[in-house]
Amino acid sequence: MDEGEIEVISSSPSLNDVAEVLQRFLKNSGNQFSFPSLNAYNNRAILWTALFQHLQNKSSKSIHSICLAVIRVLSRDKTDLENLLCEKWITTLIEMSGLYNYDGNDDNFNGVMALTDKEVMVEALKCLCNLTYNSEAARAHCANTSIAQGLVARLKVYKEISFKAEIMLFDMKLMFILTALRQDIKMKIKNELHGMDYLTTCLTEIVLESPKLDDKNGYYQCMLSDQHQAIVCDILKAQFNLISQSSSEEPENKAEEAMFTRLTPVLMTLLCAQTSTKEKSIELKSNIANLLTGVPPMFYLYLTPQLKEEETCQNTYNGRKMDALHALLDFLQHQLTITTGIHNQYENLSPILTVLNKTSRGCRMFRKYLRQVVLPPLRDVSKPPEKGNTLRNQLCRLLTTPVTSVRDLVAEFLFILCKEKVSRMVKYTGFGNAAGHLAQKGLMGGAAGDYSSSSDDSDTEEYLRAAPHIDPVVGCTRPPRANPFEGMSDEQKEYEAMKLVNLFDKMMSDGVMKPARVGPDGRPQAIEHVLELREPPRTNS
Numbered sequence: 339m340d341e342g343e344i345e346v347i348s349s350s351p352s353l354n355d356v357a358e359v360l361q362r363f364l365k366n367s368g369n370q371f372s373f374p375s376l377n378a379y380n381n382r383a384i385l386w387t388a389l390f391q392h393l394q395n396k397s398s399k400s401i402h403s404i405c406l407a408v409i410r411v412l413s414r415d416k417t418d419l420e421n422l423l424c425e426k427w428i429t430t431l432i433e434m435s436g437l438y439n440y441d442g443n444d445d446n447f448n449g450v451m452a453l454t455d456k457e458v459m460v461e462a463l464k465c466l467c468n469l470t471y472n473s474e475a476a477r478a479h480c481a482n483t484s485i486a487q488g489l490v491a492r493l494k495v496y497k498e499i500s501f502k503a504e505i506m507l508f509d510m511k512l513m514f515i516l517t518a519l520r521q522d523i524k525m526k527i528k529n530e531l532h533g534m535d536y537l538t539t540c541l542t543e544i545v546l547e548s549p550k551l552d553d554k555n556g557y558y559q560c561m562l563s564d565q566h567q568a569i570v571c572d573i574l575k576a577q578f579n580l581i582s583q584s585s586s587e588e589p590e591n592k593a594e595e596a597m598f599t600r601l602t603p604v605l606m607t608l609l610c611a612q613t614s615t616k617e618k619s620i621e622l623k624s625n626i627a628n629l630l631t632g633v634p635p636m637f638y639l640y641l642t643p644q645l646k647e648e649e650t651c652q653n654t655y656n657g658r659k660m661d662a663l664h665a666l667l668d669f670l671q672h673q674l675t676i677t678t679g680i681h682n683q684y685e686n687l688s689p690i691l692t693v694l695n696k697t698s699r700g701c702r703m704f705r706k707y708l709r710q711v712v713l714p715p716l717r718d719v720s721k722p723p724e725k726g727n728t729l730r731n732q733l734c735r736l737l738t739t740p741v742t743s744v745r746d747l748v749a750e751f752l753f754i755l756c757k758e759k760v761s762r763m764v765k766y767t768g769f770g771n772a773a774g775h776l777a778q779k780g781l782m783g784g785a786a787g788d789y790s791s792s793s794d795d796s797d798t799e800e801y802l803r804a805a806p807h808i809d810p811v812v813g814c815t816r817p818p819r820a821n822p823f824e825g826m827s828d829e830q831k832e833y834e835a836m837k838l839v840n841l842f843d844k845m846m847s848d849g850v851m852k853p854a855r856v857g858p859d860g861r862p863q864a865i866e867h868v869l870e871l872r873e874p875p876r877t878n879s
Contacts (some may be wrong), residue, residue, distance in 0.1 A: 340361050343383055348388040353401050356392070360404045364411065370755075371414045383422060386412070390427050393434065406434070428469070428479035435462035436505075437488030451555075456501045456780045461510035468516045475494035477520050486526045489513050493536035497543070503565050503787060506540070510572035517579035528580045534597050538571050541604045551612055560611040567618050570608065574625035577601075581632040588634055598633055602640035605630065609641070609665040611674050623669040635700030637657045641706075655707045663704065666693060667711055667729070674732045676808035683741045691747035698754045709755040717800040723768050723813040730766065737771040749775035768813025780860035839869070 343359045350356055369374070376382035389405045392398040398405075409431075413419070432438040436459050441565040469476040476755050489509055496502040513533075517524040527533035544566050550558045562570065589595040605626050613619045630638075641662040645654055653660040673686045698705040712729050723734040753775060756762040763772045797805075807815040823831055845851045855870070857863030 339367070339381075339385065341379065344385050344388070347392075348865070353398060356398075357404055357858060359402050360401070360408050364404070365405055368411055369402050370411070372416050373412065374382045374417075374733065377417065382418060386422050386427075392432060393430050403455070403457045403461055406458065406465055409742070409762060410461060411469060413465055413472065413708060416472045419469070419473040422474045423469065423473060424478065425479040428466075429483060431462050431469070432483055432485050435459050437485050437492065438483065444778040454597070456504070460504050460508060463505070463512060467508060467511050467515060470519070474519075476792060477516065478522075480516060481522050482519055486516070486531060489516075490527060490531040490533050490536055493533075493540055496540065503569065506569050507565070507572065510569055510576055514572050514575040514579065517576055519670055524579060534577060534601075535582050536599065537577050538601045538604060541570060541573055541608070542600075545607050545611075548611075560607055562608075562611050562613050562618075562841050564614055564618065567613050567622060571621055571625045574622075574629050578625070578629045578632065578634045582630075588636060598637045599640065600635045602633065603643070606641045606643070609662040610832075613798060614795070619837070620669065620672055622750060623665060624689070627666065627669060627689045627693050630694075631689050637698040638697050638700060638704070656703055658703070660707055664711075665696070666690065666697075670694065671729060673733075673757065674729075680739060680741050683736075683739060683744045687736075688747060689746050691744070691751055695747060695751050695754065698751065705755060705757075711827045713752070713755050715801070716766070717798050718810055719801060719814050721814055723766065723771060731828070734767050734771050735776070737767060746775070746778075753779075764810055764813070766813070769811045771813070776860075777862050 339360075343363070346359050347356050353374075373382070376385060386409075390404050390408055393402055429438065459857060466476075466480075470480060489512065492505070492509055496506055499505055500744050503717050517527060545560050548566060549561045550565070589598060609623060609626055611619075611622065613622060618663070642655075642658040642660055645651060645657050645659055652659060653658040653664040668689075670690045673690055676685045677683055694708065698708050712733070714730075718859060724731060724737075733748050736744055737752075739745045739748075749772070753763055756766060759774075763776070800814060804815050809816045823834075826834070842853065844852075846853065852864055854862040
């Protein structure tokens, strides 16, 4: 946009001329994200000021929507935003989005909504989303207004808005941004305005409004449209922000307990929901997994409701519907498949592994179900545990990843599924893969967790036949090897042994390695000389 066009926007008495210039700008620059040409001669500030003057002028109402569209495009560019924005401009956008005229009276709020133009409202919300995302000044100005009250108030009246889907989408995006980047707005929505309850109600209403798919066996699934899927994802993101700092294993009060009791069954339905594409389904499950990391594990039981009479389900266990838990395992499998290298391991795997750890530790029934899927009875032990494409194989590969947070989550998950028994962990993963986790826990000497003694892990006939030939270090059988000492005299054997001792001693002296043995506390204990390996470990007494 050149100076002549900016002059037309600033001073032309003809709204048609102004609209023509703005439309031309949108056509030519609607997909741009930076506008370096506005840096000269203070053009950026002049243009922004002119646009907001039109928005604040009722006689320019006919071009309000196109002015907002131009502001939406310009707000993608962070250049000088902090200095440009003022509270009056932010207030103007909040008013035009229908969020500012809230005085605590829902009837009055409904009246304001009825008088607001849809296109103007949607464009104003888009502008607010861009500005609050790109500018701390914009977020600070929002914190000085009643935008939080307006957002929560609108959660109560969506049923009465004819174009609610478009409004909900950008309301939720705006709430997500504000709760993520402004602690004061987040705490106001969470504590003063009880935003979690109203957001859960919105999720419930979307589920109830969505069509149900019937497979003719009495099994129903919710079918989310693309628009509803997008809204649900943004609601889940906002809810994650609201509970993200809560690390308690139990609800803080009765109100929070009631909130989680309402929320978890809705998440169960959404985990099993159908979407138009696999990508949208994965996005939905990803946001649910993120949210579940902040839900106390005592509420996970609501993810698997009791199976009613004459009701069918794709996955059942002990009379309960396990579809939601199976969906989480499917999501883990997908995340493992798309995770290549180490650069995105934490982002892709940490949330779902955290949820599965909490699930398996918190409920014996869940642990048994997960174990039969992740660690089924062993049959073919001819390959190392990390070789292959099963869920067990892929998790075992991560036991040696340099991303320590992911490695620890995977190891803890497998250890819980093994009832925290060292021998069982070694059996399924190999001692080499499990050694780091066992050493960290002080279990190199062997120990068992506090679990029931009964087990449904009966060894298969194939495993029992192969067991004598399994190398516990690598967790699989190895072909017979020739004895390297065959044909040697005792003197030759002793000579070779001393060569090995001297080699170890040299490597220790040069700092190449530092041998250790298992100490009395179950953790590796450094030794000063290789010959100490022949002596029993010293006790602490």
